[in-house]
Amino acid sequence: MSGYKGICINKGIFVSDEDALEYAMEHTTQEEREQMIIGWFFSSNWVRKLSCCECEEIIHNGEDYSDYNGAIVCEECDTAYRLRHFRKVC
Numbered sequence: 001m002s003g004y005k006g007i008c009i010n011k012g013i014f015v016s017d018e019d020a021l022e023y024a025m026e027h028t029t030q031e032e033r034e035q036m037i038i039g040w041f042f043s044s045n046w047v048r049k050l051s052c053c054e055c056e057e058i059i060h061n062g063e064d065y066s067d068y069n070g071a072i073v074c075e076e077c078d079t080a081y082r083l084r085h086f087r088k089v090c
């Protein structure tokens with residue numbers, strides 16, 4: 001019978017192809033499934049664009065930005081932040 005044989009923490013579990021969807025649904029949250037379907041759906045023929053959380057400017061290529069605990073900041077706002085921070089310290 002085709003299916004999935006568990007290893008490591010799933011050792012001893014076998015889920016047949018027939019039961020795979022139901023098993024996966026029972027072992028994931030709605031939020032996890034939503035994030036996965038978004039990632040899968042936009043994985044081809046789409047380019048991710050990020051917007052700065054300060055000025056909402058679109059940041060191209062996802063390269064020219066800084067990430068403060070998940071808050072995306074563009075280079076310009078990052079520089080402004082560093083200048084403010086630098087002034088406070090001195």
Ligand SMILES: [Zn+2]
Binds near residue numbers: 052
């Ligand atoms: Zn910005």
